[in-house]
Structures are given as C-alpha cells and as structure tokens.
Amino acid sequence: MTLAHNLAKHAAFVLTATLALAACRGEDPLTSATGSTETSTSGDGTSTTTGTDTPTTTGTTTDASSTTGDDSTTDVTPTTTNMSAGFITTDTTQGTTGPGMPQPNGGMCQSDDDCESANCYTSPLFEGGICSECNEDSDCVRAGTGISCSLGPSGATCAAGGYGNQCMSQDACQDGLVCGPAIDIPIPGILPDTCGECAESADCDMGMICSPELDIQAFSGAKKCVEPGSVENGALCPLGEDDADAACASGKCGEVDIMGFLTVGVCGECKTDADCMNGTCTPGSLGQGGAMGSVCE
Incomplete structure (x- = not known):
C-alpha cells in the first residue's frame, strides 16, 4: 500500500x-461474491431460470445447455x-x-x-x-x-x-x-x-x-x-489557536490523536492529570460514532 x-x-x-x-x-470499496443458477426446459419449449442472486463483480454467464437452440447470453446477476x-x-x-x-x-x-x-x-x-x-x-x-x-x-x-x-x-x-x-x-x-x-x-x-x-x-x-465558552464537551475546538480553551464551556480544548496521522482539538473535562483533583485524565477520542471529550477518572 x-x-x-x-x-x-x-x-x-x-x-x-x-x-x-x-x-x-x-476494506477496499469493491467486494464480490458469486451466485448460482439452474435452468430447466419445459415440454412446450420454454425455459425457466431459477437460483439465488448474490452480489458479484461480473454480471453475465453463458450456459449452452440452457438455451432454446440458439446461442444466447443470459444476464443472471446484477452488479x-x-x-x-x-x-x-x-x-x-x-x-x-x-x-x-x-x-x-x-x-x-x-x-x-x-x-x-x-x-x-x-x-x-x-x-x-x-x-x-x-x-x-x-x-x-x-x-x-x-x-x-x-x-x-x-x-x-x-x-x-x-x-x-x-x-x-x-x-x-x-x-x-x-x-x-x-x-x-x-x-x-x-x-x-x-x-x-x-x-x-x-x-x-x-x-x-x-x-x-x-x-x-x-x-x-x-x-x-x-461565542466564548459556548462549545460543549465532545465538540471540536480550534486546537493550536490562542483562544482554543476559551471556546470551550469547560475551558479545556484537549488534543485527540488520530491514528498518529494528525491531532485535532475536542472540548473535554481535562488536558492533564493535574486538572482532575488527584484523578487521571483520559484523553478524548474520535471514531465512527463521533467525537468524545477527555474525562477525569
């Protein structure tokens, strides 16, 4: 990669x-799986195709035994x-x-x-x-x-x-x-x-x-x-700016590391253990569910 x-x-x-x-x-955006089909021919010459379609990266199959006499291609599974x-x-x-x-x-x-x-x-x-x-x-x-x-x-x-x-x-x-x-x-x-x-x-x-x-x-x-002091805990704040802490209702714009790639600011309860009255400051996080601010524990 x-x-x-x-x-x-x-x-x-x-x-x-x-x-x-x-x-x-x-995961990569394109995923594939294959499905199966069964074709039968009735006595009046018509054919019936049955089966279960599942996602696939190729949408056509050719089965010479399932045709009515001429070469044809049947699209059995949408992509x-x-x-x-x-x-x-x-x-x-x-x-x-x-x-x-x-x-x-x-x-x-x-x-x-x-x-x-x-x-x-x-x-x-x-x-x-x-x-x-x-x-x-x-x-x-x-x-x-x-x-x-x-x-x-x-x-x-x-x-x-x-x-x-x-x-x-x-x-x-x-x-x-x-x-x-x-x-x-x-x-x-x-x-x-x-x-x-x-x-x-x-x-x-x-x-x-x-x-x-x-x-x-x-x-x-x-x-x-x-407005100063209007950003609630769990919301982003302008980390690195002089007025970052002032934006937060808690007065604490803490650092949240994103996979070692970059750091963003999220308002939370603390920035260091010293803010927690003999407790421990657990850093905030950022994931699919959104942002979470730091908390004293």
Missing part, C-alpha cells in the same frame, strides 16, 4: 468520523458495488445498463465517458469515481443550477454555495462566507474545502472565536464564529 493511499485512508477517517464530513475506510470509501456509502445496481454502457448518477466510473451525465467525480477519499450531477463548480454555473459542486452520500450535486457547501474556489461561496478547510491537516487537497463563516478569529465579530463545526447527519462541516 503506497504512502499516498495511506494518507488518503487516514484523511477519510478524520472527515467521516467528524463530518459523516467520516470513518476510516477499512452491486459498495463504495465504502471515506464518507461515501453507495449501493449501485449497474446491470440494467449493460457492460460498458454509461452509468446513471451514483454509478461507479473511471472517466467522464462512463457516465450518462458526463461527470465522473473523483476524490482522494476513494478509489475510482462516482457518476454525479457535476465534478467541478463550473458545471453548476454553466447549467444555472448553483455555484458549488458538493459531494454527498449519493454523489456530487450542485448547491447554492451556502454554509457547509464544498468549494473549489472563493467564487463557489455566497457573499460573506469564506472558502477554506473545515479541519486543518498537513496534506492539502485530501479533504474538500467548504464555505464557512471564517478562516480565523479575526474574521469574526468582536470577541467571537473561529472554531470548526461539523454536522454528521447533514454531511456538512465548516468553520463558524462562536
């Missing part, structure tokens, strides 16, 4: 665990793919279009030619691509359907460039919003930028703090201006 593949895998973990914007990718990559989970049946035929939105692809929409959205978060309404912001502008091409659970769609929408440039965000990373990571380009209220606290009104905010259910995340 290459270094680039590992970095993409770890970055996918961070985004999905915190975004939905996601979980560590784990089902599970793109469990980063924050994408898509079960797509592709057998209806036939092998080599352009796929509808949500189908797997390697190039634009593979898609009915002529838009194959690719990302470092997953192998291959997914047929989508768009694969860049300009597609939406030309179609008059939005200014932002945002990746969601079933592919990329055009959006209005509002808070939390993805952006490839500042032009993809509505006035007053800033295109930038929801989470600062050391490898640029792995995670998509999003439209947020700020890039740093200086962009916020007096006294407010620029802090990352993530909504797993809405598949959205961006940086938001928050």
Whole structure:
C-alpha cells in the first residue's frame, strides 16, 4: 500500500468520523461474491431460470445447455458495488445498463465517458469515481443550477454555495462566507474545502472565536464564529489557536490523536492529570460514532 493511499485512508477517517464530513475506510470499496443458477426446459419449449442472486463483480454467464437452440447470453446477476470509501456509502445496481454502457448518477466510473451525465467525480477519499450531477463548480454555473459542486452520500450535486457547501474556489461561496478547510491537516487537497463563516478569529465579530463545526447527519462541516465558552464537551475546538480553551464551556480544548496521522482539538473535562483533583485524565477520542471529550477518572 503506497504512502499516498495511506494518507488518503487516514484523511477519510478524520472527515467521516467528524463530518459523516467520516470513518476510516477499512476494506477496499469493491467486494464480490458469486451466485448460482439452474435452468430447466419445459415440454412446450420454454425455459425457466431459477437460483439465488448474490452480489458479484461480473454480471453475465453463458450456459449452452440452457438455451432454446440458439446461442444466447443470459444476464443472471446484477452488479452491486459498495463504495465504502471515506464518507461515501453507495449501493449501485449497474446491470440494467449493460457492460460498458454509461452509468446513471451514483454509478461507479473511471472517466467522464462512463457516465450518462458526463461527470465522473473523483476524490482522494476513494478509489475510482462516482457518476454525479457535476465534478467541478463550473458545471453548476454553466447549467444555472448553483455555484458549488458538493459531494454527498449519493454523489456530487450542485448547491447554492451556502454554509457547509464544498468549494473549489472563493467564487463557489455566497457573499460573506469564506472558502477554506473545515479541519486543518498537513496534506492539502485530501479533504474538500467548504464555505464557512471564517478562516480565523479575526474574521469574526468582536470577541467571537473561529472554531470548526461539523454536522454528521447533514454531511456538512465548516468553520463558524462562536461565542466564548459556548462549545460543549465532545465538540471540536480550534486546537493550536490562542483562544482554543476559551471556546470551550469547560475551558479545556484537549488534543485527540488520530491514528498518529494528525491531532485535532475536542472540548473535554481535562488536558492533564493535574486538572482532575488527584484523578487521571483520559484523553478524548474520535471514531465512527463521533467525537468524545477527555474525562477525569
């Protein structure tokens, strides 16, 4: 496994665990199994095919003994793919279009030619691509359907460039919003930028703090201006900034290590054992269920 593949895998973990914007990718996105079929010929010359279909990476089988006299190929099992990559989970049946035929939105692809929409959205978060309404912001502008091409659970769609929408440039965000990373990571380009209220606290009104905010259910995340002391335990905080502790209701923005790849801030009860009145500070965590802040035990 290459270094680039590992970095993409770890970055996918961070985004999905915190975004939905996601979980560590784990297994490769394409899985396969084979099914069996039985064909019988009745006395009137008609044939009947029975059996149990299970997901497979090949959708056609040829059985010369099951034909009615001419050479034919019977499509017995639709192809089902599970793109469990980063924050994408898509079960797509592709057998209806036939092998080599352009796929509808949500189908797997390697190039634009593979898609009915002529838009194959690719990302470092997953192998291959997914047929989508768009694969860049300009597609939406030309179609008059939005200014932002945002990746969601079933592919990329055009959006209005509002808070939390993805952006490839500042032009993809509505006035007053800033295109930038929801989470600062050391490898640029792995995670998509999003439209947020700020890039740093200086962009916020007096006294407010620029802090990352993530909504797993809405598949959205961006940086938001928050009141000091308003971020509850278990939510992200702007680790590394001078006002990181001040953002948390507990006054403690603790470090959470992600598989040794990067460190994010999560509000919790403590940062060290000294904060726990002779107890032990158990660090926070970040996983598929979301973030958890540190606790005194």
